[in-house]
Amino acid sequence: MEGMPVSMGGLRTLPWYVAGSQVLGVACVVITGVWMGHYRGGYAWDGSTQEFNVHPLCMVLGLVFLYGDAVLVYRVFRNETKRSVKILHALLHMMALIISIVGLVAVFDFHSAAKIPHMYSLHSWCGMLTFVLFFIQWLLGLGFFLFPWASAQLRSWYLPLHVFFGLLLLVMSVGSCLLGITEKLLFSIMETYSRFTGEGVLANILGLLLVCFGVVVGYVVTSDDFRRPPNPEEEALSVHFKTLSEGEIPSSP
Amino acid sequence: MEGMPVSMGGLRTLPWYVAGSQVLGVACVVITGVWMGHYRGGYAWDGSTQEFNVHPLCMVLGLVFLYGDAVLVYRVFRNETKRSVKILHALLHMMALIISIVGLVAVFDFHSAAKIPHMYSLHSWCGMLTFVLFFIQWLLGLGFFLFPWASAQLRSWYLPLHVFFGLLLLVMSVGSCLLGITEKLLFSIMETYSRFTGEGVLANILGLLLVCFGVVVGYVVTSDDFRRPPNPEEEALSVHFKTLSEGEIPSSP
Numbered sequence: 161m162e163g164m165p166v167s168m169g170g171l172r173t174l175p176w177y178v179a180g181s182q183v184l185g186v187a188c189v190v191i192t193g194v195w196m197g198h199y200r201g202g203y204a205w206d207g208s209t210q211e212f213n214v215h216p217l218c219m220v221l222g223l224v225f226l227y228g229d230a231v232l233v234y235r236v237f238r239n240e241t242k243r244s245v246k247i248l249h250a251l252l253h254m255m256a257l258i259i260s261i262v263g264l265v266a267v268f269d270f271h272s273a274a275k276i277p278h279m280y281s282l283h284s285w286c287g288m289l290t291f292v293l294f295f296i297q298w299l300l301g302l303g304f305f306l307f308p309w310a311s312a313q314l315r316s317w318y319l320p321l322h323v324f325f326g327l328l329l330l331v332m333s334v335g336s337c338l339l340g341i342t343e344k345l346l347f348s349i350m351e352t353y354s355r356f357t358g359e360g361v362l363a364n365i366l367g368l369l370l371v372c373f374g375v376v377v378g379y380v381v382t383s384d385d386f387r388r389p390p391n392p393e394e395e396a397l398s399v400h401f402k403t404l405s406e407g408e409i410p411s412s413p
Numbered sequence: 414m415e416g417m418p419v420s421m422g423g424l425r426t427l428p429w430y431v432a433g434s435q436v437l438g439v440a441c442v443v444i445t446g447v448w449m450g451h452y453r454g455g456y457a458w459d460g461s462t463q464e465f466n467v468h469p470l471c472m473v474l475g476l477v478f479l480y481g482d483a484v485l486v487y488r489v490f491r492n493e494t495k496r497s498v499k500i501l502h503a504l505l506h507m508m509a510l511i512i513s514i515v516g517l518v519a520v521f522d523f524h525s526a527a528k529i530p531h532m533y534s535l536h537s538w539c540g541m542l543t544f545v546l547f548f549i550q551w552l553l554g555l556g557f558f559l560f561p562w563a564s565a566q567l568r569s570w571y572l573p574l575h576v577f578f579g580l581l582l583l584v585m586s587v588g589s590c591l592l593g594i595t596e597k598l599l600f601s602i603m604e605t606y607s608r609f610t611g612e613g614v615l616a617n618i619l620g621l622l623l624v625c626f627g628v629v630v631g632y633v634v635t636s637d638d639f640r641r642p643p644n645p646e647e648e649a650l651s652v653h654f655k656t657l658s659e660g661e662i663p664s665s666p
Contacts, residue, residue, distance in 0.1 A: 277607045282595050282620040289621075324635065328628060335588045335624075339595050342535050346599040354530045367535040368542075371588075375581060382577065 170385050177380050178236055184373040185225040191366045192220045199359045200348070207273025211266050216340060218263025223290065223333040224370060226256040228377040231326055235386050242391070250306055253298050260291060283339035290332040297325055327378060334374040338367045423638050430633050431489055437626040438478040444619045445473045452612045453601070460526025464519050469593060471516025476543065476586040477623060479509040481630040484579055488639050495644070503559055506551050513544060536592035543585040550578055580631060587627040591620045 196213035197203065203217075204210030230252035237245050271278050279288065304310045304318050341363050345353050353360045380386055449466035450456065456470075457463030483505035490498050524531050532541065557563045557571050594616050598606050606613040633639055 277609075280607045280609055280613065282591060282598070282617045285617050285621060286591070286624070320637070324632060328631070331584055332624070335591060338535060338539070338588060338592055342592050342595050343599065345535070346596065346603075350599075354533045356530075356533055360533065364535045364538050368538060371539065371585070378581070379577060384573070 174235065174380070174386050177376055177386075178232065181228065181232065181373060181376040181380065184369055184376060185228060188366060188369050188373055189217070189221050189225055191362060191369065192217050195359070195362055195366065199362075205266075205269075207269055209270065211273075212270040214266035215263045215270070216337075216344070218259050218266065219287070219333075219340070220337060220370070222256040222259030222263060223294070224330075224337060224373065226252055226259065227294070227333060228330055228373060230256060231330060231377055231381055234388055235380050238388055246306055250298075250302060253301070257295065257298060260294075264291065281339075281343060283336060283343050286332065286339060287336040290329055290336050293325065293332075294329050297322065297329060327381065330374055330377060334370050337370050341367050427488065427633070427639050430629055430639075431485065434481065434485065434626060434629040434633065437622055437629060438481060441619060441622050441626055442470070442474050442478055444615060444622065445470050448612070448615055448619065452615075458519075458522075460522055462523065464526075465523040467519035468516045468523070469590075469597070471512050471519065472540070472586075472593070473590060473623070475509040475512030475516060476547070477583075477590060477626065479505055479512065480547070480583055480586060481626060483509060484583060484630055484634055487641055488633050491641055499559055503551075503555060506547075506554070510548065510551060513547075517544065534592075534596060536589060536596050539585060539592060540589040543582055543589050546578065546585075547582050550575065550582060580634065583627055583630060587623050590623050594620050 196217055200209065200213050202210055203213050205214070230249050233245050233248050233252065237248070268278060270276075279285065300318065301322060304315055304322070310318070345360055345363050349357060349359055449470055453462065453466050455463055456466050458467070483502050486498050486501050486505065490501070521531060523529075532538070553571065554575060557568055557575070563571070598613055598616050602610060602612055
């Protein structure tokens with residue numbers, strides 16, 4: 161059931177998938193903004209429900225949209241050097257991290273002001289697990305790949321785990337958002353949700369669009385058709401580095 | 414960021430991952446059974462909430478545990494013929510399909526009896542989308558791989574899509590279950606959920622165990638270390654078949 165290449169039109173379809181992911185990602189951020197801004201009373205930073213409203217917007221923007229884009233850069237910037245793309249990948253993830261910290265502070269502030277216990281729901285457990293693993297993954301990524309702290313052997317051991325957990329964390333981010341949408345709807349409009357009111361339908365559509373964003377990003381980064389082409393110069397340097405780090409004499413200068 | 418093999422102890426760790434997945438899967442089914450049986454009043458088939466209780470149990474058993482096991486068979490039965498494993502894969506999916514249909518009938522029956530509108534929540538949208546895609550995927554799988562209705566070229570085009578959607582549907586099943594857990598808790602124990610009551614904590618733990626089951630199954634089927642070894646005899650037959658189907662004369666009998 162494995163080992164055959166994908167063939168959906170090959171590399172020339174990549175721009176369509178990338179464009180699609182961006183339309184979906186922007187739509188998710190805009191719909192979250194409209195939901196909180198129009199239906200839930202807008203934004204503030206005073207411990208009120210308006211401060212809570214900052215939370216969904218930051219999480220969708222940081223842990224879904226920017227996180228997804230950080231994952232995509234290796235497929236989009238195919239011919240730039242690995243080092244440049246790594247720096248962009250790390251920077252986008254740093255932005256995602258900062259924005260999601262703002263989002264977390266907003267919800268903890270709101271809970272404290274309203275005397276609501278923290279961290280009791282499945283949404284909070286999944287969301288916090290996702291955030292903590294993302295922070296660890298970001299630190300390990302910096303240490304292993306951006307700064308030369310790890311040996312080539314250690315890097316090649318960690319790389320597939322970094323890739324696997326990277327995609328897993330996008331899935332967990334999207335899942336946590338969907339749990340948050342369900343929680344928010346049942347806390348706010350439980351009585352009218354079953355009557356297909358505008359707010360309920362809009363939030364459900366947001367959930368489906370978040371799933372679609374995750375699916376498109378997941379497809380682009382896992383499809384064999386869209387893999388980054390090997391760069392002969394970098395490969396040579398990498399072999400050279402590996403040989404030196406293993407204490408052997410390189411066969412050519 | 415790609416192209417290097419995983420190295421977590423190689424193939425000899427596979428039995429541990431498979432055993433872990435089974436422990437997690439059985440734990441999920443048992444905890445769902447205990448939650449509905451002990452905290453939610455047991456089971457019945459009379460349109461009452463006891464009939465609703467059949468729904469979570471069937472979905473976790475069918476669309477998560479049996480579905481996950483159906484996905485795992487290609488890694489577990491490594492040396493059996495592809496045809497035998499395909500039949501087992503299709504049979505496990507058929508059991509998953511039948512059990513999940515029972516689970517769907519239970520919740521629709523309950524909604525009708527209690528005069529609750531159908532299909533208004535994000536959980537129902539995601540869950541139904543997952544079920545419909547699963548049914549289509551199962552039919553296409555039968556037509557493409559188990560019965561000789563498709564050409565080798567069509568099979569090799571569809572195979573990676575079947576694999577991608579197969580894993581996506583497991584993720585969507587787990588996600589739909591987590592949405593269902595959140596809905597059920599907020600409908601049943603909204604007042605006490607934030608006080609870390611036994612039922613709320615048990616259901617949250619169920620959610621995390623479902624995520625862990627999905628992660629372990631996902632890791633086993635995507636890791637390069639655990640790929641099914643190519644069978645020279647089957648490869649030869651496949652090439653032979655492909656050559657014949659393309660109307661060329663095979664170079665050897």
